[in-house]
Amino acid sequence: MTTLVFGHKSPDTDSTGSPIAWAWYLSEVKNTPAKAVLLGEPNTEAAFMLKHWGLEKPAIIADVTADDKVVIVDTNNPAELPPSINEAKLQAIIDHHMLVGGIKTKTPIDITIRPLACTATIMHDLMGADVAKAPKAIKGAMLTCILSDTLEFRSPTTTPHDRAVAEKLAADLGVNIPEFAAAMFAAKSDVSSFSDAELLRMDSKEYSVAGKELRVSVLETTAPKVVLDRKASLMASMVDVAKEDGADQVLLFVVDILKEEATLLVPNDLVKQMAEASFGAKVSGDTVVLPGIMSRKKQIIPALKL
Amino acid sequence: MTTLVFGHKSPDTDSTGSPIAWAWYLSEVKNTPAKAVLLGEPNTEAAFMLKHWGLEKPAIIADVTADDKVVIVDTNNPAELPPSINEAKLQAIIDHHMLVGGIKTKTPIDITIRPLACTATIMHDLMGADVAKAPKAIKGAMLTCILSDTLEFRSPTTTPHDRAVAEKLAADLGVNIPEFAAAMFAAKSDVSSFSDAELLRMDSKEYSVAGKELRVSVLETTAPKVVLDRKASLMASMVDVAKEDGADQVLLFVVDILKEEATLLVPNDLVKQMAEASFGAKVSGDTVVLPGIMSRKKQIIPALKL
Numbered sequence: 001m002t003t004l005v006f007g008h009k010s011p012d013t014d015s016t017g018s019p020i021a022w023a024w025y026l027s028e029v030k031n032t033p034a035k036a037v038l039l040g041e042p043n044t045e046a047a048f049m050l051k052h053w054g055l056e057k058p059a060i061i062a063d064v065t066a067d068d069k070v071v072i073v074d075t076n077n078p079a080e081l082p083p084s085i086n087e088a089k090l091q092a093i094i095d096h097h098m099l100v101g102g103i104k105t106k107t108p109i110d111i112t113i114r115p116l117a118c119t120a121t122i123m124h125d126l127m128g129a130d131v132a133k134a135p136k137a138i139k140g141a142m143l144t145c146i147l148s149d150t151l152e153f154r155s156p157t158t159t160p161h162d163r164a165v166a167e168k169l170a171a172d173l174g175v176n177i178p179e180f181a182a183a184m185f186a187a188k189s190d191v192s193s194f195s196d197a198e199l200l201r202m203d204s205k206e207y208s209v210a211g212k213e214l215r216v217s218v219l220e221t222t223a224p225k226v227v228l229d230r231k232a233s234l235m236a237s238m239v240d241v242a243k244e245d246g247a248d249q250v251l252l253f254v255v256d257i258l259k260e261e262a263t264l265l266v267p268n269d270l271v272k273q274m275a276e277a278s279f280g281a282k283v284s285g286d287t288v289v290l291p292g293i294m295s296r297k298k299q300i301i302p303a304l305k306l
Numbered sequence: 307m308t309t310l311v312f313g314h315k316s317p318d319t320d321s322t323g324s325p326i327a328w329a330w331y332l333s334e335v336k337n338t339p340a341k342a343v344l345l346g347e348p349n350t351e352a353a354f355m356l357k358h359w360g361l362e363k364p365a366i367i368a369d370v371t372a373d374d375k376v377v378i379v380d381t382n383n384p385a386e387l388p389p390s391i392n393e394a395k396l397q398a399i400i401d402h403h404m405l406v407g408g409i410k411t412k413t414p415i416d417i418t419i420r421p422l423a424c425t426a427t428i429m430h431d432l433m434g435a436d437v438a439k440a441p442k443a444i445k446g447a448m449l450t451c452i453l454s455d456t457l458e459f460r461s462p463t464t465t466p467h468d469r470a471v472a473e474k475l476a477a478d479l480g481v482n483i484p485e486f487a488a489a490m491f492a493a494k495s496d497v498s499s500f501s502d503a504e505l506l507r508m509d510s511k512e513y514s515v516a517g518k519e520l521r522v523s524v525l526e527t528t529a530p531k532v533v534l535d536r537k538a539s540l541m542a543s544m545v546d547v548a549k550e551d552g553a554d555q556v557l558l559f560v561v562d563i564l565k566e567e568a569t570l571l572v573p574n575d576l577v578k579q580m581a582e583a584s585f586g587a588k589v590s591g592d593t594v595v596l597p598g599i600m601s602r603k604k605q606i607i608p609a610l611k612l
Contacts, residue, residue: 099417101410108404108603111419297414 003034003069003091004061007119008080010202011038013148013184015074016046017141018119020055022073022094024138025123029130034071037061039082043202045148048187053140064088074119078102079206094122097297117157120145124165136173143169144184151220151257152181156298182222185257189221196230196237200250205296210306212270215247218296220255224263227254231287235267255294262293262300270306278303309340309375309397310367313425314386316508317344319454319490321380322352323447324425326361328379328400330444331429335436340377343367345388349508351454354493359446370394380425384408385512400428403603423463426451430471442479449475450490457526457563458487462604488528491563495527502536502543506556511602516612518576521553524602526561530569533560537593541573561600568599568606576612584609 005023007015019036026034036058042050050057063082064070070085071092077100078085086103092110093103096119114122120142124131131139146166150158153166170177191199204217219227227234238250249270253262264279265287266272272283281288293299311329313321325342332340342364348356356363370376372393382399383406384391392409398416399409402425420428426448430437437445452472456464459472476483497505510523525533533540544556555576559568570585571593572578578589587594599605 113417115414
């Protein structure tokens with residue numbers, strides 16, 4: 001029985017590339033037949049990664065069954081996983097997020113969570129000397145994941161170890177990091193084909209803050225103007241998305257990767273109050289610029305209050 | 307601020323020795339001041355380990371505070387941890403049990419769970435080449451933990467890796483494993499000073515089976531007769547212990563380490579039915595012998611049904 005390896009819903013680069021890397025390792029090094037699958041369409045940067053490294057797009061699955069052996073990567077949150085995840089035969093979890101506590105296992109399994117910027121960095125360590133056996137495409141996928149999650153080492157989630165692993169992989173592959181990252185970020189910034197609702201849900205996590213259910217969405221881009229030009233319709237769409245998803249409010253942070261700042265859309269007084277309480281910002285219009293803010297995990301979530 | 311390292315309540319050898327080993331590693335190798343503490347009196351085998359290797363008995367704590375930095379080893383179950391565990395500053399979890407899902411963290415932390423027999427084996431791997439720096443007492447504690455959790459490699463939880471690590475440590479320390487394990491098991495088997503209720507709670511975990519709340523207790527011994535001679539008063543005590551602990555029934559498995567079998571006390575029809583349904587045993591008196599049964603984790607819990 002082939003082991004299924006997958007990341008979270010709305011797969012970004014790490015949740016697309018890391019399953020591919022780990023499925024290679026299980027199949028080719030550990031003699032455990034495995035394949036990467038996705039829980040939705042990969043984002044535009046992840047699609048760029050697949051094309052650039054000549055990797056096939058993994059199949060998209062809607063759920064797992066009690067017969068499926070599965071490895072979860074890049075999340076441990078049941079809300080971001082298939083509905084029947086706790087019925088499947090869980091083999092391992094490899095992740096770099098806080099433990100949210102919803103996954104249970106029936107026996108002891110391999111769980112590796114590390115406070116690093118990227119799942120692929122953890123996999124690199126777990127593979128040890130076997131990384132050398134990886135084909136170019138697998139190393140390339142791992143490099144792309146690290147550059148994506150660290151925003152080319154700009155994000156405050158970046159550790160020296162993430163950077164060292166990425167630089168080692170890039171040297172090995174002959175990749176010029178600034179040029180390659182620029183191409184990645186251009187792909188990520190091409191959001192023209194997405195509807196407003198799709199943009200609001202693309203890179204989004206749910207949190208409770210002061211009794212409010214928030215959908216905290218981030219769009220990392222090198223072309224914030226393209227997104228901000230759509231702010232009126234995005235703010236209109238927030239009302240419907242919140243309603244459909246059972247949230248009180250959608251927050252959209254448009255992260256300018258190059259200027260290292262975020263612009264928060266401010267559709268109403270609730271968001272205005274949150275922006276002022278959380279970031280000490282002075283809000284006068286329907287957007288507010290938050291200098292230095294790039295990471296939901298490190299900077300936005302820990303700060304959010306009312 | 308010193309990091310507190312501890313295992314589960316009712317500390318056995320692994321939950322006493324592994325915190326000591328990890329506190330050494332954090333303090334002496336990772337320059338992170340740390341100390342081992344206990345959540346109760348160590349059992350007689352753990353006390354033997356401390357004495358044999360000249361280790362001080364760690365202080366016993368009743369709870370942790372929101373200011374405490376803590377590392378949890380040998381469990382991930384809040385029921386086996388201090389009441390305020392989810393308020394503390396959790397730094398890491400190192401464990402070899404199934405994920406039960408009650409621990410949450412506020413940020414990503416180091417979590418390492420492996421399907422190995424012993425926490426000390428996982429620590430050995432995490433320490434890597436730094437194991438060589440460990441003083442004799444630390445290596446001795448780690449060896450004792452592995453021999454304890456594997457019942458000198460007899461338990462079906464034993465993996466080839468646990469065995470290899472123990473044999474490496476023993477060779478390094480000049481320890482004759484059969485002789486040393488015999489002394490450990492003799493210490494563990496000396497239960498004369500414990501009350502019936504203490505024996506029933508000494509190595510005990512709670513499980514729900516078919517709507518019944520069970521306290522599943524195991525006593526590993528080389529002298530089962532000593533325990534079985536007390537069966538009448540142990541069975542009488544079960545009623546009170548179950549009541550006090552909010553359980554429907556206490557199950558006591560007396561594991562004969564040398565004969566590699568367990569004797570289950572059968573105080574009533576409920577336990578009789580469970581023994582027959584779970585282990586296909588024929589029960590005629592107030593005890594039943596279960597050949598080959600040594601591990602709660604691997605053999606008892608997965609089998610239990612009504």
